[in-house]
Amino acid sequence: MKSLFSIFLVFFLSKGCSQEQFISDVKISYGANSRGFHRTIQIENKTFSVINTRDGKPEVVELSDEQWNQLGKLYSKIDLKTFNDLEGPTMERAYDGKAHANLSIQNKDKTYTTKGFDHTIPPAKIKEFVDYINKLADDSVVKNPVLGSYSVEELLSNDVSKKEYFISFDAEKVSGFMGCNMYSGMYKLQNESISFGPMMSTRKYCENAMENEALWFKASTEVASFKMENKTILLYNNENKLILKATKK
Template sequence: MKLILTIFTFLLMAKECDTNKASLSSNTSNNNVEKTTDMEKVQKDITLVYNANSRGFFEEIVVTIDSITIYTNRNKTNPTKVACSTEDWNSCMTLLETIEVKKLPSLEAPTKMRHYDGAAHATLTIKNKEESYQTSTFDHGHPPQEIKAIVDRILLFKKDKIKH
């Protein structure tokens, strides 16, 4: 009788474990879908803005999940706008993940040519729905090392995507 009770208990426990594994597997896949959906929602709210200007020069490149917009005058009239491909957006998001966004305001410029009109003043701003983080001013074309990759990528959009 003890043997039958023991076998019955083991069978019952094994069935419970299978049920729990199936439930856990289902919850994990649901969590992954929710994380992906949350990440997509966050990415839709992100805007990258690169601004460079001096007395005779103005350039602002605005990158969103949908478009790349380039302004070449301070009035922001007649912008050039093209679609932002998924590949381009994902490359920006990958580069953005390597940046500590909250430290943007404290990054130091590697050069100071803008102090004597040797280069235009530039900033990078990263915006989402709730917050905005902007770098201190640096020389156009010479960003701090921490943001160099993403700034170069944004500037490449103008060169590759926009035909003047």
């Protein structure tokens, strides 16, 4: 009788504490957005999906049993009682240094949402979980070496490092600021070749602040190749003349 009770207790505890069961009972959404970056991760009904472009469609990521078990283990450490009060330790998102991120958990008729944090710098209490789901998302796509937001340091041999210019790349679009107007356009990447389509921009007039912007809009049509040196991107024309140098924020 005692051994039967022990078997029942072990079965009950393993059933009740099943981390996979816990995570399969909820819908989890992670979002991160900035002018040059977009990511949405959704976990629901043992399905892990990712969107890496602003207008993209969800791509289902096939996870192994080991990865699902790890997800369940990390999810079981999250305390929903304090979840709505969680806020990131840094504020780089306030000046576009990082994408603005949020994590929400829908459990039956209740939804829990953090107060926001910088992408890649989540609150300590959910750091393991957020880092892991982003790693799964990163590993699921072909790496694009230019993705990210960069501070422009040099434009056509001119030092512009103190101008607060930037250029950002998401999966298909390039955007940025060169002194007056925000701009955006499409780009194509193949091996070490890169080309930009026509740039669209806002229509502000800024006295004595538009010369470099005009130079960039013209020079961007001549960009033909790039190099990455650690966190620095170098853009060249067909004659291998340096057009732009920028370092990732």
